[in-house]
Amino acid sequence: xxxxxxxxxxxxxxxxxxxxxxxxxxxxxxxxxxxxxxxxxxxxxxxxxxxxxxxxxxxxxxxxxxxxxxxxxxxxxxxxxxxxxxxxxxxxxxxxxxxxxxxxxxxxxxxxx
Numbered sequence: 710x711x712x713x714x715x716x717x718x719x720x721x722x723x724x725x726x727x728x729x730x731x732x733x734x735x736x737x738x739x740x741x742x743x744x745x746x747x748x749x750x751x752x753x754x755x756x757x758x759x760x761x762x763x764x765x766x767x768x769x770x771x772x773x774x775x776x777x778x779x780x781x782x783x784x785x786x787x788x789x790x791x792x793x794x795x796x797x798x799x800x801x802x803x804x805x806x807x808x809x810x811x812x813x814x815x816x817x818x819x820x821x822x
Contacts, residue, residue: 715781715783716784718781719776720809722773724770725768729761730758731745731764733767735747744767773815775813784808788802
């Protein structure tokens, strides 16, 4: 995950396909609830929830390694993407992937990544 103008703060594996915010469920102390009921800023997501072109979409992620925003990894030459979730598959990503494997050592502990 990359915070704009800050840098990379985490790497993870997407566990499920993308879902509209209105369908995405999260575990809470009260059991499973939709994101539109459970999340702190859910009122923002509700405004466009029924409009497929403007709705927010979520993916479930298993975080492999993270750092605080103050320790974000941001260097010249690292690939950036406006999407919150993207898969490093193109040759342009190679430098970024190799650098992030050093910055987030627990990423390399997981096979297939």
